[in-house]
Amino acid sequence: MASGQGRVLELAVLGSLHETPLHGYELRKRLNALLGMFRAFSYGSLYPCLRSLLARGLIAEEQPASTTIVGGRSKIVYKLTAEGKERLQDLLTQAGPSAWEDESFGVHFAFFRHTEAEVRLRILEGRRSRLEERLDAVRTALARTRERLDSYTLELQRHGLESVEREVRWLNELIATERRASEEPGRDTTSTDE
Amino acid sequence: MASGQGRVLELAVLGSLHETPLHGYELRKRLNALLGMFRAFSYGSLYPCLRSLLARGLIAEEQPASTTIVGGRSKIVYKLTAEGKERLQDLLTQAGPSAWEDESFGVHFAFFRHTEAEVRLRILEGRRSRLEERLDAVRTALARTRERLDSYTLELQRHGLESVEREVRWLNELIATERRASEEPGRDTTSTDE
DNA sequence: GCGTCGATGTATCGAGCCGATACATCCCGA
């Protein structure tokens, strides 16, 4: 168990490499463009993660192949191995708290294309109850202390509450869409695999 | 420099204790109610922080005082020292990137009541440019890869973009309000100190 | 030709922070 390595980053890397082989620098750029609004991975976590994945045989270095030896600029291109693809499918199938917490939800969502419809639905719903829990907690706390709060604190609470409420509405729409798509006779959005 | 201890948590603790003395458990509850929507501090960072603050003389243990010795339940109540108040004023005056990043902005905002009007304005504006930077980056990246993206990724981007745009509009309103208040002749919102 | 500046690229280190966990006490209801 010495690796651990934070399932989120692992999923993000595996998922990205599933599309096309990449080297570290480019991988980071893609990831941060993909998730730009939610999080930003740093080299300090990316490189250790790549090393761990390499050691576990989930990714492999791609030979420069006679064609690409132009400059000779050192560049290590990684690609997914068969085991890596299995592991990716595994991670994509997991619909637990680790899929709908703040830091991980975005990453899971970003790869929904490769996720089964049923799992998508469970993650969406899990995310929604997570947010509703938080909403309840804050609303309760707020009700007990409303008088004592100054206008800035109040405004912060109001803004936070509103943002989360909006995300819940967003999730509601997504869930409805998913339900409609899965019940619809003709079309199947799942597109079995790649 | 052995302490460091993450200025954000330090500010949060000092700011909370400025209102009233508290013990760890209660402190955490207040903090997480105050910032519920944005972050949640854990004991794993809170207690080390308290220890560090104690060692630096910024907070002190409060004697149970003859009145409160009812149960005898071990409980360590901390209060701000004079040095602690100075340090708090110091932290509240800092308007640097450390004040408007994702993790810290909420905390700074929560204590705006104790912050000078000028500093408030600079933090608000700093936060806004930070978000606008991010907006630019993502929009640029999006424009270059739009065709290649599946509908889920696109939806994620759209939602993220929209959320950040909303926060920018919120900041715009706050900034306008601040400006109006500071230019207004009669009222002064700053309320010099406690 | 020559310097240099910014983007590309790999990599590590210190330090902060979280989640899980352990342990103890108090109080309330079945």
Next chain:
DNA sequence: TCGGGATGTATCGGCTCGATACATCGACGC
């Protein structure tokens, strides 16, 4: 009376970030 849930303090392993170091490449002016 007994167990569970809130209160309360505390630590540990391990992940992650920000800063930093180092090297090469291409383009630009001069």
